[in-house]
Amino acid sequence: MADEPALPARIVLRPIANPLPLGVLGLALATTMYAALQLAWLDPEHGQVAAVAALFFTVPVQLIASVFGFLARDAVAGTGMALLAGTWATVAVITLTSPPGATNAGLGTVFVIAGVAMLVPAAPAWAGRAVPAAVLTTTAIRFAVTGGYELTGSGAWEAAAGVVGLALAALAVYAALALAFEDMKYRTVLPVGRRHAGAAAMSGSEHAQTETLTYEAGVRRQV
Template sequence: MSAASPAADGGDTPPTLPDVPPGRRFEPDLRSMTRINLRPIASPMPLGFFTIAIGSVMTGCLQLGIFDQTARSAVAFTVLPAFALQLLVSFLAFGARDVIAATLMAVFAGSWLPYSLIMLSGAADGLQVLGVFNLALLCFGALMTAVTRPKRALWLVLAVSLPRWAATGLAGITGAEWLTRTSGALGLVVALVAMYTAFALMLEDMRSEQVLPIGRSGPAHLAVEGDLSVQLRNLERQAGVRRTL
C-alpha cells in the first residue's frame, strides 16, 4: 500500500526551505522572536567618586602628618568601608553596560582593602608591599587613561591619581619622607577632583542634562545626548547577549 502525497490529496503543499549547507539546521530569523529587557537605574558613579574623595582625604591627612602615626588603625577602619561601597558601584556599573567605569571602580575597591588590612595588622614590611602595589596600580592607571579619554571625568580622576600612586609607591619602597608628604598633598588634589566629578554627575543624573562641565566626547557624549536608537546600537553584540564574553 502506498501513501498518497499531500498534493495528490488536494492538501496544501508544504513550504520549501531555502538551501541550507549540509550538516546545518535551518533556523528562522530570531529578531522577531527575541526580547532584550533593559532596566534603568540611578547612576552609581557619584557614590564611587565621593568614596574616592573621602578615602583620599583620610589617607592624605595621615601622610601629611595631620594625624599622628598612632592613628593608623583609626584611619584604616575609616577607609575600610570604601572597599564595599566601590565594589557595589562596580557591580552596578557592570549591569549598566559600562565596562570602563566598572573596571575602574573595582580596582579602586581592591586598593582600599589591602591598605586597610595592612594598616590594621601592622604586618612586617607592609609599607614596602604597599609601595609595590601602588606601582602596579600606576601601570594599570596608565593603561586605563588610554581608553577613558572620551569620559573626561574618569580620565581626570585617573590623571591626578597617577602621580599619587607613583609617589606612594616610591615612598613605600624608599621610605623617603618627602615622597610621603608629596603623596599626601596629591591625595587632597585627587579628593578635590573626585568631589567635583561626583557632584557634577549627580546633578546630571537628577536633571537628565549636563549642568556642570564634565567634558564628555565621542561615544560618551552620544550616550547622554543621543536618542533611544543610539543607546540600543549593536545591542546584540554586547556581553550578556552575545554567546561568549
C-alpha cells in the same frame, strides 16, 4: 523538512542610577584620610582610623559602584571601581596590621602595580568623559607616588603623595557633584568633559543608545 523560522530575540534593559558619584566619594574619603597622615595633620596612631574608614566605607561603596557599573554596560566604571576597592582593601588591612607610621616595601610594590593598572580604565575613559578620566588618571599618579614613598621612606615622596591625594579628593568631589546633577537633571549642569560617545550618551536618540547592543558582552556569544 523545511527550516523553521528563527525566533526573535528580545533584550531587556533596566534603567539604573549612575553609580560613579558613590564610588568616587568613597575614593575622596580614603585619599583624604591617608593624605592627612602623610602630611602629618594626623598623628601616625590615627592610621587605624583611616584604615577602618577605608575598609568599612570606601571598599563597600566602590564594590557597589563596580557591580552597577558593569550592569550599566560601562566597563570603564566597573573596572575602575573594582581596582580601587581591591587596592584600598589591601592598604587598609596592611595598615591595621603594621606599626603606626611604618613603611612597607611590599605595600609600595602593590601601590605601583595598582597605579599602572588604573591606567587601563583611564585610557579609554578619555575618549568619552574627561572628568571621570582625570579622576582615574590622578588616582594612578596618587598610587604611584605613594608607592615611591613606601619603597623609599623618603619624606619628599610622602609629602608629594599627600598633596596629590588632596588634589585627587577635590577632583573626586567635583566629579561626584557633576555626575549627580547630570543624573538628576538629565543634562549637563557642571562640565564633565563629555565628547564623542560620551556626549551621545546624554543627547543621542534611543536608537543611537542601543544600536550596538548586539556586540556587547552578555549579548554576544563570547565575552
